[in-house]
Structure formats: structure tokens, C-alpha cells
Amino acid sequence: MVPLFLLSLLFLLVIGASSAHHVISINSSTLQFSSLAWDPTAHHFVAGSAMDPTVYAITDEGTVKCLLSEPSSNNSGDSVTALTVDQIRLRLIVAFSNPSSVSAYDLKSYRRIYAVPLPELDGSPGGVVVDLKSGEVFVSSARRGIVLKGLGGIVYLKHEYLIHGYILVLQTRTGKIFKVDTVDGTVNEVLSRDSSMPLAPSGHAIALQIEKFVVVATNHSVLLIKNDKNRWARAAIVNKMKMEEGKIVMALAMREGENVYVLVNSPKGYMIEEAVLGWFQGYDLWYFFLGVSLIAFYIPILVEFISSNLDES
Numbered sequence: 001m002v003p004l005f006l007l008s009l010l011f012l013l014v015i016g017a018s019s020a021h022h023v024i025s026i027n028s029s030t031l032q033f034s035s036l037a038w039d040p041t042a043h044h045f046v047a048g049s050a051m052d053p054t055v056y057a058i059t060d061e062g063t064v065k066c067l068l069s070e071p072s073s074n075n076s077g078d079s080v081t082a083l084t085v086d087q088i089r090l091r092l093i094v095a096f097s098n099p100s101s102v103s104a105y106d107l108k109s110y111r112r113i114y115a116v117p118l119p120e121l122d123g124s125p126g127g128v129v130v131d132l133k134s135g136e137v138f139v140s141s142a143r144r145g146i147v148l149k150g151l152g153g154i155v156y157l158k159h160e161y162l163i164h165g166y167i168l169v170l171q172t173r174t175g176k177i178f179k180v181d182t183v184d185g186t187v188n189e190v191l192s193r194d195s196s197m198p199l200a201p202s203g204h205a206i207a208l209q210i211e212k213f214v215v216v217a218t219n220h221s222v223l224l225i226k227n228d229k230n231r232w233a234r235a236a237i238v239n240k241m242k243m244e245e246g247k248i249v250m251a252l253a254m255r256e257g258e259n260v261y262v263l264v265n266s267p268k269g270y271m272i273e274e275a276v277l278g279w280f281q282g283y284d285l286w287y288f289f290l291g292v293s294l295i296a297f298y299i300p301i302l303v304e305f306i307s308s309n310l311d312e313s
Contacts, residue, residue: 021274022261027062033270035082036251036263041090041107045253045272047263048080053096055080055110058272068110073098082128086135093137097124102139127205138167168206168214168232175201177214177225179232193236199225200237207252207260215260215277217249222262224277241275 024045026033034050045058046067053070072078082095090107100118102125105111118125118139127140168190169178175198177190192199200206200223203216214235216223224239243249243264250270251263260275 021276022060023274024058024060024272025062025268026058026064026270026272028064029269031056031064031270032265033263034250035080036253036261036272037083037085038253038255038261039085039092039107040087040256041085045261046083046085046092048083048094050079052078053080055083055092055094067092068094068105068112070096070103081125082140084128084130086130086132088132089135091130093128093130095125095128095139100125102128102137104137166232168208170200170203170206170216172204174198175203177206177216177235188233190232191234193228193234199235205249205252207254215252215254215275217252217262219248222249222252222260222275222277239277241277247273 032050033047033056035048037046039046039057042057044060047056047058048054049056052072055067055069057065057067059065078098079096080094081097084093085091085107086093086104087107091113092105092107092110093102094105095102100121100123101115102118103115104113106113121139121141123141125139125141129138130136131138165182167180167182169180169187170176171178177199179188179190180186190199200216200218202218203223204219205217207215212227212229214225214227216225220243222241222243223237224241225235226238228234228236243262244266247264247266249262250265253261253263253272255261260277262273262275264271264273
């Protein structure tokens with residue numbers, strides 16, 4: 001009975017720990033946000049405005065502070081569409097819409113280092129990412145499904161994340177993920193383990209969690225997708241976090257390399273919420289409990305066997 005009790009207690013503790021998550025209520029009723037990133041150098045989130053070319057810092061307490069603001073063009077849709085942090089070179093990379101452009105800012109002073117217009121995008125940028133090794137910036141196109149390379153290291157594509165010399169591209173229209181070689185432009189679809197459905201249905205944002213996983217956001221859920229140990233030739237959805245009724249996922253951000261956070265628009269306002277998608281969840285969770293159950297079953301037998309041998313001696 002004791003091992004069964006301990007097993008039940010362990011089960012409740014693990015379930016409780018896996019279901020708990022960090023929620024940050026943003027202390028503003030007027031601001032609207034469109035993009036999110038984590039700044040490990042300042043230990044706060046940075047969020048782009050959906051209303052104008054402004055970037056804000058958001059602390060764990062929900063305090064909001066303006067970091068930078070560019071002159072508005074007074075055009076409809078003038079906003080920050082994507083941003084990312086280059087922690088090696090201490091730069092904040094920001095993509096703006098209407099007109100489309102990308103700028104780099106010093107992470108300490110937020111002084112603008114450079115600005116590059118992007119007329120070739122034919123619409124707003126869909127995302128931005130930086131290769132931390134080379135410093136090369138990649139900007140996505142929210143409208144065009146093409147990949148262009150040039151203009152001082154700028155690369156255009158639909159949705160992306162740079163990993164090992166290639167880009168993972170999320171096609172929002174079909175829910176497919178493609179692997180694009182950044183050197184020769186070769187494109188291969190990342191096949192789904194379940195061939196009856198696309199790998200990331202209704203996905204609109206993608207981020208790398210750790211080497212074997214990517215996280216995809218849909219309007220109402222967050223998907224954890226695992227590589228099948230073949231350099232992203234095939235993958236599968238191994239976990240899913242469904243948002244509460246009325247919450248819409250706007251953007252994704254990785255905190256400290258592994259923790260997934262989502263920017264959420266809800267009836268109570270904007271908030272930043274941790275998505276609980278650990279390696280121990282999904283299919284691996286059942287293997288964990290199977291191992292614990294076997295240990296709990298065999299320990300009393302082993303103890304009884306040892307005790308009987310000691311008594312005989």
C-alpha cells in the first residue's frame with residue numbers, strides 16, 4: 001500500500017507542476033501589441049506596437065516602458081510587425097510596416113544603428129530573425145511565398161527560423177513546413193508523420209525551442225513539433241496547449257532558450273503567458289509514469305527477497 005500511495009502522490013505532484021504556468025498581465029488598457037521577443041541582457045520582454053512604430057519593454061510584473069519610437073508616417077497599418085534580439089552584438093532588430101523596413105538598435109541606448117527600406121516585400125514583413133554566429137538578418141514576407149537573397153545580407157521568405165545553415169519555413173495557407181537551404185535555395189517539405197493532415201494546420205508563427213523541437217502558434221493553440229532525428233526531413237506534433245475561450249495568440253517568444261511564451265489578446269486585455277510544453281509531456285509523459293510504476297512494483301519484492309535471505313542466514 002505504501003508504494004501505491006507514494007506513486008499516487010508523485011503523480012499528483014508532477015501533474016500539478018506541469019499544469020502550472022507563468023502569466024503576466026500587462027498594465028495597460030490602451031496599448032495594442034503585435035510581436036514579442038525576450039531580451040536576456042535586460043531580463044525583460046520587448047513587444048512591438050500594433051498601432052504605431054514603437055517598441056516597449058514589459059517586465060515580469062507587467063510594467064510597460066517605451067524603449068524607442070520612430071516618426072509615424074500617418075499611414076494606415078504603420079506598426080511593428082516583428083522583432084528579435086541579437087544578444088551577441090547587443091542589438092535589437094525591428095521590422096516595420098507601411099512602409100516596410102528593418103532597423104537595428106543598440107540594446108543599451110536604443111540608438112538606431114541602421115535602417116534598410118524593403119520595397120521588394122510587396123507588403124508588410126512577416127517575421128525577422130538573426131543568425132547569432134554571423135549577424136546576418138533574415139526578414140520574412142507576409143504576402144509573398146518567395147525567397148530572395150541580397151541587399152546586404154537580407155533574405156526574404158514567408159515564415160522562418162534559421163538552424164544549421166537552413167531555414168524552416170511555415171506556409172500559413174497550407175499549414176506545411178518547408179526546409180530551405182540558405183546557400184543554394186533548395187526547398188524540401190518537412191513531411192508529417194501523420195500523412196492525413198498537414199504538420200502545422202492553421203499555424204501563423206514559428207519559433208525554435210531546442211534543436212529537436214519547434215513551436216508553432218495558431219490563433220487558439222500552441223503546437224510542439226518534434227524532429228524525427230533526420231535533420232527535419234520528417235516531424236510530428238507531440239504536444240498541444242489549447243488556449244482558454246476568448247484568448248487569441250498573437251506572437252511567440254523563447255525565454256532563456258527553452259521556455260515558450262505567447263503574446264495573448266484576451267477579453268481582459270493583452271497578457272504574456274507561458275506555454276507548458278516540456279519534453280516530459282506528450283508521449284514521453286506516459287513512458288515516465290510507466291518507469292515509475294515498474295520501480296514502485298519491484299522495490300517491495302526486492303526488499304522482501306533481501307529480508308528473507310538475511311533471516312535465513
